[in-house]
Amino acid sequence: MPSHDVLIIGAGLAGQRAALAAAECGATVAIISKVHPVRSHSVAAAGGINAALNPEDTWESHAFDTVKGSDYLGDQDAIEIMCREAPGEILWLEHAGVTFHRNESGHLGTRAFGGASAARTYYVADITGHAILHVLYEQLMKQGQLVDRYEEWFTTDLLQDDHGRCIGAICRNLRDGQLEVFNAKTVILASGGAGQVYKPTTNGLIVTGDGIAQAFRIGARLMDMEMVQYHPTTLAGNGLLITEGARGEGAWLLNAEGDRFMEQYAPNKLELASRDVVSRAEQTEINEGRGFEDGTVALDITKVPRRRTLEALREIVNIGRDFAGVDITREPIHIRPGQHYIMGGVKTDTNGLTTIPGLYAAGEVACVSVHGGNRLGANSLLDTLIFGRRSGEHAAKQAAQIPMPTTPSSRVDETQANIDAIVGREPGGRRIAAIKDELGEAMNEYCAVFRDADGLAKAHEIVRRLKEEAPKAAIDDRGSVFNQDVIGAIELGYMLDVAEAIVVASLERKESRGAQFRTDFPERNDDEWLKHVDISANGADVPKVSYSPVTITRWEPEERTY
Amino acid sequence: MPEYTLRIRRYDPQAGEAAYWDEHQVELGERSSVLDAILKVRDERDGSLGIRCSCQQAICGSCGVRMNGKPGLACNTHLEEAARRGHGTGWNPPEEGQRNTLITVEPMGNMPVIRDLIVDMDAVHWTKIRRVTPWLINKEPVPEREYVVPHDNMVDVTQTMACIQCGACVSDCLSMEIDPLFVGPAALAKAYRFVGDPRDAEQFERLKDLSEDEHGIYDCTHCFNCIDACPKGVDPMSQIMRLRRIAGSDHEIKDRNNGYRHEHAFVKNIRRNGLLHEADLLPDSYGGKLHPNAVPELVSSLPTVLTALARRKVTPAKALLHQHKAPKEVKRIFDEIEGREERVELNLYVTGYEDAPEHAEGEHGAGEREPPEESSQPEPSVPSGEPEAPTGPPDKSPTYPGPGEEGSERDERSERDESGDSPSESEDA
Numbered sequence: 001m002p003s004h005d006v007l008i009i010g011a012g013l014a015g016q017r018a019a020l021a022a023a024e025c026g027a028t029v030a031i032i033s034k035v036h037p038v039r040s041h042s043v044a045a046a047g048g049i050n051a052a053l054n055p056e057d058t059w060e061s062h063a064f065d066t067v068k069g070s071d072y073l074g075d076q077d078a079i080e081i082m083c084r085e086a087p088g089e090i091l092w093l094e095h096a097g098v099t100f101h102r103n104e105s106g107h108l109g110t111r112a113f114g115g116a117s118a119a120r121t122y123y124v125a126d127i128t129g130h131a132i133l134h135v136l137y138e139q140l141m142k143q144g145q146l147v148d149r150y151e152e153w154f155t156t157d158l159l160q161d162d163h164g165r166c167i168g169a170i171c172r173n174l175r176d177g178q179l180e181v182f183n184a185k186t187v188i189l190a191s192g193g194a195g196q197v198y199k200p201t202t203n204g205l206i207v208t209g210d211g212i213a214q215a216f217r218i219g220a221r222l223m224d225m226e227m228v229q230y231h232p233t234t235l236a237g238n239g240l241l242i243t244e245g246a247r248g249e250g251a252w253l254l255n256a257e258g259d260r261f262m263e264q265y266a267p268n269k270l271e272l273a274s275r276d277v278v279s280r281a282e283q284t285e286i287n288e289g290r291g292f293e294d295g296t297v298a299l300d301i302t303k304v305p306r307r308r309t310l311e312a313l314r315e316i317v318n319i320g321r322d323f324a325g326v327d328i329t330r331e332p333i334h335i336r337p338g339q340h341y342i343m344g345g346v347k348t349d350t351n352g353l354t355t356i357p358g359l360y361a362a363g364e365v366a367c368v369s370v371h372g373g374n375r376l377g378a379n380s381l382l383d384t385l386i387f388g389r390r391s392g393e394h395a396a397k398q399a400a401q402i403p404m405p406t407t408p409s410s411r412v413d414e415t416q417a418n419i420d421a422i423v424g425r426e427p428g429g430r431r432i433a434a435i436k437d438e439l440g441e442a443m444n445e446y447c448a449v450f451r452d453a454d455g456l457a458k459a460h461e462i463v464r465r466l467k468e469e470a471p472k473a474a475i476d477d478r479g480s481v482f483n484q485d486v487i488g489a490i491e492l493g494y495m496l497d498v499a500e501a502i503v504v505a506s507l508e509r510k511e512s513r514g515a516q517f518r519t520d521f522p523e524r525n526d527d528e529w530l531k532h533v534d535i536s537a538n539g540a541d542v543p544k545v546s547y548s549p550v551t552i553t554r555w556e557p558e559e560r561t562y
Numbered sequence: 563m564p565e566y567t568l569r570i571r572r573y574d575p576q577a578g579e580a581a582y583w584d585e586h587q588v589e590l591g592e593r594s595s596v597l598d599a600i601l602k603v604r605d606e607r608d609g610s611l612g613i614r615c616s617c618q619q620a621i622c623g624s625c626g627v628r629m630n631g632k633p634g635l636a637c638n639t640h641l642e643e644a645a646r647r648g649h650g651t652g653w654n655p656p657e658e659g660q661r662n663t664l665i666t667v668e669p670m671g672n673m674p675v676i677r678d679l680i681v682d683m684d685a686v687h688w689t690k691i692r693r694v695t696p697w698l699i700n701k702e703p704v705p706e707r708e709y710v711v712p713h714d715n716m717v718d719v720t721q722t723m724a725c726i727q728c729g730a731c732v733s734d735c736l737s738m739e740i741d742p743l744f745v746g747p748a749a750l751a752k753a754y755r756f757v758g759d760p761r762d763a764e765q766f767e768r769l770k771d772l773s774e775d776e777h778g779i780y781d782c783t784h785c786f787n788c789i790d791a792c793p794k795g796v797d798p799m800s801q802i803m804r805l806r807r808i809a810g811s812d813h814e815i816k817d818r819n820n821g822y823r824h825e826h827a828f829v830k831n832i833r834r835n836g837l838l839h840e841a842d843l844l845p846d847s848y849g850g851k852l853h854p855n856a857v858p859e860l861v862s863s864l865p866t867v868l869t870a871l872a873r874r875k876v877t878p879a880k881a882l883l884h885q886h887k888a889p890k891e892v893k894r895i896f897d898e899i900e901g902r903e904e905r906v907e908l909n910l911y912v913t914g915y916e917d918a919p920e921h922a923e924g925e926h927g928a929g930e931r932e933p934p935e936e937s938s939q940p941e942p943s944v945p946s947g948e949p950e951a952p953t954g955p956p957d958k959s960p961t962y963p964g965p966g967e968e969g970s971e972r973d974e975r976s977e978r979d980e981s982g983d984s985p986s987e988s989e990d991a
């Protein structure tokens with residue numbers, strides 16, 4: 001039975017950063033990922049990472065932009081920490097080998113991003129997440145003696161002792177189907193977001209909310225689950241992302257009549273207003289008949305000099321060509337708002353500790369909450385790294401003070417029985433993909449940019465029904481070597497739990513703030529709703545709702561215009 | 563919507579049976595990808611079909627497979643494009659004038675199959691990556707802030723940084739098929755990522771290591787398969803050639819495979835003859851016909867020579883005498899290139915696009931070439947001087963210049979400046 005001081009579940013940016021930090025503190029570390037670490041969805045992050053590193057810039061300015069972007073729902077203590085520590089993190093990455101863009105003088109150069117009052121986004125062409133993820137993995141290979149990597153292992157359950165402390169996890173080796181108990185003094189969840197709950201989404205097929213559901217199931221609180229980010233520029237057909245970097249470089253948004261409509265909605269920041277603002281503007285144009293027939297508006301990247309596009313936005317040139325048949329350097333491309341990011345997640349403090357002792361969470365799976373009602377572009381990579389590192393350090397220090405738990409290996413029996421039941425299912429159920437598609441389409445219809453009580457109630461009804469159908473869904477694969485069918489069935493269960501949490505929280509918040517726009521409560525209401533909505537498990541019943549206060553340090557809520 | 567036939571290679575290690583072909587008809591739009599089709603089969607008909615995939619946008623590197631005989635990513639290969647490959651690849655080519663609708667999908671080559679389309683990347687690909695010390699070895703002292711390095715150097719190593727570790731190049735590497743120990747295209751491209759990084763302290767050690775390893779940089783046979791296969795424009799073979807040039811010309815590293823001498827003998831041979839005179843090439847590569855190292859090599863290649871003679875591939879006269887003399891034009895090219903102070907290292911990553919037609923006037927005259935064509939051109943091998951005359955590595959100024967390519971790239975940079983683009987540059991620190 002593998003035993004480690006710190007067990008990290010997930011090897012995206014948050015997980016790998018946590019692993020390196022914990023190892024540096026002297027802990028024994030294991031990192032587990034259901035795909036090879038460099039396949040983690042952090043690899044898709046394109047635009048960049050924010051930090052107030054220029055001498056003219058200040059962390060306070062970065063923090064204020066973040067607070068305002070969050071529509072004052074972000075916890076300001078956490079935001080202060082993130083923005084203060086950002087410059088050091090960028091330099092750490094640079095020294096580790098990230099090939100950040102340089103300006104004329106050979107120093108780090110920046111690009112502009114939405115919702116920011118200065119150009120403070122550091123980047124590597126439009127493969128920033130990819131570059132950072134691969135460099136972190138280089139460092140993990142370098143630390144191969146200190147960090148045990150379990151690549152292509154799937155975590156199914158978190159383990160607790162009799163006092164409720166998290167003491168490890170049960171994982172399945174995808175190569176042979178064997179289950180193993182991973183014993184650990186502390187566990188860090190870094191298993192990413194839940195974009196696949198929606199269809200379409202910019203997130204990869206592996207982003208299925210596993211960690212959010214696993215923590216929820218053992219009693220951890222979730223927070224801000226109603227805050228689901230729709231990114232303003234996703235491709236009509238398949239939901240692929242066109243990075244905000246495009247607008248940062250100077251691209252325009254145009255409706256079908258050729259108007260630069262952001263002039264009406266955000267006269268100062270135009271295309272570079274906060275994402276929630278731009279997405280709502282686009283959706284309004286589309287709903288009011290000023291969009292194209294395919295339910296889109298246009299992003300005009302020809303405004304950016306072609307050479308600059310080819311050097312700095314190369315990836316989206318390829319995406320335009322391969323996935324939409326459009327040469328973005330020569331013609332506008334049709335886009336619309338699409339699900340992109342989930343601000344909510346497992347509630348943590350600023351060291352990443354969740355409401356379950358011994359269990360930490362960092363990255364998109366977590367909610368600290370630095371993003372509140374709306375995440376600024378290029379703040380998520382930062383969030384994963386800062387809080388990944390802090391969790392790793394804190395968990396390692398905690399682990400140094402406590403003995404290794406002893407977990408009987410019989411703890412796998414229950415999980416084994418669950419998996420055997422899946423493999424042994426009677427034929428005849430619905431297909432997993434059909435259930436998943438119905439879920440994604442319902443969420444995208446009723447729990448998207450604009451919401452109301454009726455729609456949300458409908459969504460909830462659908463989720464409840466799918467929860468009954470899912471355990472009977474058809475299974476074709478009875479083997480144990482790379483049985484992706486069984487994994488798909490388990491992930492579907494996670495997605496349905498996450499979906500219900502999102503819907504319940506959205507119904508609960510009876511106001512409009514950040515990404516949550518309720519057409520039946522169109523105003524922000526600080527008197528009643530300047531607070532977080534928390535969600536926790538309630539057996540088989542609808543999850544419980546509670547509240548927690550928003551931490552305000554120095555920025556009192558104001559009206560939010562761009 | 564057009565209909566396609568997917569013919570998928572299946573293998574279940576637990577079934578105790580050999581691999582087999584599984585056929586499915588799928589109806590999907592032409593712009594749909596091969597992965598869309600595979601997932602349609604998996605979602606609607608057979609959940610046991612194994613393939614790794616996630617991003618569906620050619621960035622996570624999971625979905626490398628062979629489609630109608632050619633390796634690549636299933637998610638960025640259009641069905642129609644894959645089907646068209648039926649022509650000329652020897653893979654069930656369609657009748658003249660017929661549209662091919664058959665798409666054969668197999669796991670990648672050069673790596674053991676675990677199940678269906680899933681191969682053991684760790685056993686081959688990642689093991690080779692780990693072979694090249696795949697992390698930055700920081701130049702000391704590590705600055706308090708960032709390393710100050712030229713813009714173009716970062717753009718340059720970003721080309722190899724853009725590798726998504728999909729393994730498509732490894733799949734069809736000819737050298738690796740013959741020599742499974744060959745470090746291989748992806749790992750050597752990764753090596754360039756550090757060799758070309760001005761922040762790395764061990765350029766020489768890395769190159770010496772990879773030159774002296776008989777499975778290292780001189781083990782590549784220039785077959786271009788990796789360049790063809792790579793979905794991200796990494797151009798592994800070009801990176802290998804750059805490693806050789808930096809190792810040979812900048813550091814004078816003599817390798818055990820004799821690759822360094824061979825390259826120089828080759829260049830000399832062409833300079834002298836205009837056309838390759840093979841009979842001279844081999845002895846010259848070993849220091850001349852009478853050099854002690856050359857004798858055993860010559861003896862060991864005798865059977866090949868005799869077979870060639872017997873099959874009339876060569877005649878005795880041709881083998882021994884070479885009448886051809888290099889025309890003036892060849893000499894002029896040599897003189898011009900060797901007369902340059904700095905080696906011209908094209909940065910294919912950006913230059914290919916920079917020379918797009920509308921900006922082409924007055925630039926390097928690359929004219930209409932679009933990047934894919936550009937990248938399939940072999941880079942000319944241009945040693946910066948006679949091998950005997952040590953030129954020494956380029957001077958290392960405090961701004962950590964790249965491997966001898968500053969001069970030429972500065973020019974391109976200033977051209978870029980004139981265009982006054984990049985709205986955000988002005989906000990740079």
Ligand SMILES: Cc1cc2nc3c(=O)[nH]c(=O)nc-3n(C[C@H](O)[C@H](O)[C@H](O)COP(=O)(O)OP(=O)(O)OC[C@H]3O[C@@H](n4cnc5c(N)ncnc54)[C@H](O)[C@@H]3O)c2cc1C
Binds near residue numbers: 035211
């Ligand atoms: C297309 C796109 C572009 C983006 N661009 C930007 C940007 O420019 N700037 C920015 O700041 N943010 C951006 N984001 C957001 C940002 O990329 C993500 O929020 C962030 O990378 C999440 O990192 P993570 O480490 O939390 O999770 P991930 O990178 O998603 O990693 C999750 C890890 O958990 C593992 N895992 C999950 N479930 C299990 C399980 N059951 N068992 C074992 N392992 C498991 C996975 O294998 C993976 O290793 C973008 C997001 C997308 C989708």
Ligand code: SF4
Binds near residue numbers: 747799
């Ligand atoms: S060019 Fe060299 S490295 Fe590339 S596939 Fe051919 S032999 Fe392999």
Ligand code: SF4
Binds near residue numbers: 729747
């Ligand atoms: S070099 Fe290209 S083909 Fe090879 S692994 Fe990297 S991205 Fe894939």
Ligand code: FES
Binds near residue numbers: 614615637
């Ligand atoms: S699915 Fe990610 S590269 Fe194809």
